Amino acid sequence: MKMDIKKGQEIELVINNSIYGGKAVGYIESHRVITDRGIPGQKLLARVKKRRPGLLEAKTIKVLECSEKETQDACIHAVECGGCSMQGVEYQxxxxxxxxxxxxxxxxxxxxxxxxxxxxxxxxQSEYRNKMEFTFGNEYKEGPLTLGMHRRGHRFDIIDTYECRLIDSDFRKLRNLTAEFFRDKQLKPYHKISREGVLRHLVLRKGYYSGEVMVHLITTSEVEETVIREWSSEIVRKNFGGIIKSIFWTKNDSVADAVKSDETILLYGEKNIVEILHGLIFRITPFSFFQTxxxxxxxxxxxxxxxxxxxxxxxxxxxxxxxxxxxxxxxxxxxxxxxxxxxxxxxxxxxxxxxxxxxxxxxxxxxxxxxxxxxxxxxxxxxxxxxxxxxxxxxxxxxxxxxxxxxxxxxxxxxxxxxxxxxxxxxxxxxxxxxxxxxxxxxxxxxxxxxxxx
The missing domain is CATH 3.40.50.150 (Vaccinia Virus protein VP39)
Incomplete structure (x- = not known):
């Protein structure tokens, strides 16, 4: 008997193939199913979002069975974080x-x-990123302050990525210090709909070959400068594997949820950090584009x-x-x-x-x-x-x-x-x-x- 699949119905399917960008493909009877994510060999529970003749579009709810290629230990944030879709998969x-x-x-x-x-x-394969942009937010509505990445599939929820594997120990230490400092100060994250709150982003950069570190905090203009300078001094007092070369504070009152500058202030150190590629020196400023x-x-x-x-x-x-x-x-x-x-x-x-x-x-x-x-x-x-x-x-x-x-x-x-x-x-x-x-x-x-x- 042919299965009558309706919009909103939950289905189980095995992923046969994947599409560049993260989407995956499986089949139920004569229906081709495209999901928002998946690795070949995984068995997924998904919910049908769109239905067309011979084709279903679905959103993954959870992984029921792992692929045989998922042999590595995944990051502890992998299930919730939308940043890494191949955590735990053999690198080759x-x-x-x-x-x-x-x-x-x-x-x-x-x-x-x-x-x-x-x-x-x-x-x-890990700790390779020389730049990471974290967002201030809440893990759930009215929850405590978080600093990290967007929860998978959510516009507003931010999860604390304190053990992110794409960044090194200096980045993790700086992220954790910053989150704890502003929790203690009871400052609120900026909400792009209500336009309330003051904390927006933390951008970290590090020269892999130079060891020089740049710390860049983005807030609205409503934060007292004494609080920001206290945060900066807290960083300078700590010991890191690399060298804290620059600390910047950018004021951004724009509506857009992006790192933009109304005013950028150098709180500590020099105006750039150095990276060395193929024996050449390149100086990186807060808004430079550089391979990550x-x-x-x-x-x-x-x-x-x-x-x-x-x-x-x-x-x-x-x-x-x-x-x-x-x-x-x-x-x-x-x-x-x-x-x-x-x-x-x-x-x-x-x-x-x-x-x-x-x-x-x-x-x-x-x-x-x-x-x-x-x-x-x-x-x-x-x-x-x-x-x-x-x-x-x-x-x-x-x-x-x-x-x-x-x-x-x-x-x-x-x-x-x-x-x-x-x-x-x-x-x-x-x-x-x-x-x-x-x-x-x-x-x-x-x-x-x-x-x-x-």
């Missing part, structure tokens, strides 16, 4: 699974790849360096940020030009190039779509490392018009990558090779490097 299998998911994305867009290279693992896995970034840049040829004269690096890729490649090419819309990042890139004694590297501040028209000549190698939304189709058309013989696309979002690659192939480019580089163990995310030739 994590990488293989993400590699297959990306491969399936390419197939879904009909993209032909001449060579699919083996994925590269992160040198560190320094050890993994070094591996990623090894992959990128291999694409440079001895005959490369001019390299163009789009969405260059602090100029990490540009400066690394400048050691192997005649000249490199980096473009980024963030003026602060470009100024830092220029200062960094001077500090690293790199004289064949220039940087331009502005929108890529506009600045491409001001360039002269055809680059030998075009490097693209865009943010998660990828390259706008109009900007993609403009950069393809440069007719560079080789394009190296570095992507943190394979879903937007394949859209841009499809546009490139339609304009005469071929995909020489693709390689996944895992910078985000225990999560759904992976970096993808692709070489295109005309």
């Amino acid at each position: 299998y994590q990488v293989e699974l993400k590699n297959q998911q990306v491969y399936n994305l390419f197939r879904s867009e009909g993209l032909l790849v001449k060579k699919w290279l083996n994925p590269i693992m992160s040198p560190l 896995n320094s050890a993994g970034a070094n591996v990623l840049y090894d992959v990128i360096k291999k694409t440079v040829q001895k005959t490369d004269g001019q390299i163009l690096d789009l969405y260059c940020g602090l100029g990490t890729i540009a400066q690394i490649l400048a050691q192997m090419a005649e000249s490199v030009t980096g473009i980024d819309i963030v003026e602060e990042a470009i100024e830092q890139a220029k200062e960094s190039a001077v500090e690293n004694n790199i004289k064949n590297c220039g940087f331009i501040a502005g929108d890529v779509k506009e600045k491409l028209h001001e360039l002269h000549g055809k680059p030998d190698l075009l490097v693209i490392d865009p943010p998660r939304p990828g390259v706008h189709p109009k900007a993609m058309s403009d950069l393809l018009y440069l007719e560079s013989e080789r394009i190296l696309y570095v992507s943190c979002n394979p879903k937007t990558l394949v859209k841009n690659l499809k546009q490139s192939v339609e304009n005469g480019y071929s995909i020489e090779w693709v390689q996944c580089v895992d910078l985000f163990p225990s999560t759904n995310h992976v970096e993808v490097v692709t070489l295109l030739t005309s």
Whole structure:
């Protein structure tokens, strides 16, 4: 007898496959079921959210049986925290699974790849993050102050992630100290609906190779400065494995639930911390974008360096940020030009190039779509490392018009990558090779490097 499955009904299913980004697929009779999460081999209890002919969309309630690949001890926060979907899964299998998911994305867009290279693992599988953003909140309505990550599937509930495995002991100690300090002061977290409360975020950064630590507290402007300076002094008095180099306080009265600045005050130390990649010095400020896995970034840049040829004269690096890729490649090419819309990042890139004694590297501040028209000549190698939304189709058309013989696309979002690659192939480019580089163990995310030739 055929099962009549209704919206809201709870179902049990075994996961057969997974989709890049975290969703998973299973089957009940003739129905294909897509759940919000799952690992192949898991048996889930899920609730049907949408029903279409032959297809059900469901939300996972709980895991009934683990996959045979879940052989590692998971973080104690893994069930509730929405940050890590692969906690407890064998690391090699994590990488293989993400590699297959990306491969399936390419197939879904009909993209032909001449060579699919083996994925590269992160040198560190835990405590790899050099930056972590915590949110102040409550674990439940009117509950005590918490500082951590959003509860899985909830907009407002924040769980205390005091044993998070993605960060090192210094980050955990700073998180715990901060949470305890403001609990004692009985300050309330900011609520984005009622707009009540004052505590918003704690952002921690640490140079993996330098050991320098930056602490950045974000509150509304209604907090007394004496309280914030007392918190800062408490940190300075403690001992850490790394060196507390900077403590910042940002006042943010905007409605948006994001780290923004109305005013940023240096409470202690220097205005930046240092990280060292491929022997080069990079200075990181509170709002700098920087790869969150320094050890993994070094591996990623090894992959990128291999694409440079001895005959490369001019390299163009789009969405260059602090100029990490540009400066690394400048050691192997005649000249490199980096473009980024963030003026602060470009100024830092220029200062960094001077500090690293790199004289064949220039940087331009502005929108890529506009600045491409001001360039002269055809680059030998075009490097693209865009943010998660990828390259706008109009900007993609403009950069393809440069007719560079080789394009190296570095992507943190394979879903937007394949859209841009499809546009490139339609304009005469071929995909020489693709390689996944895992910078985000225990999560759904992976970096993808692709070489295109005309």
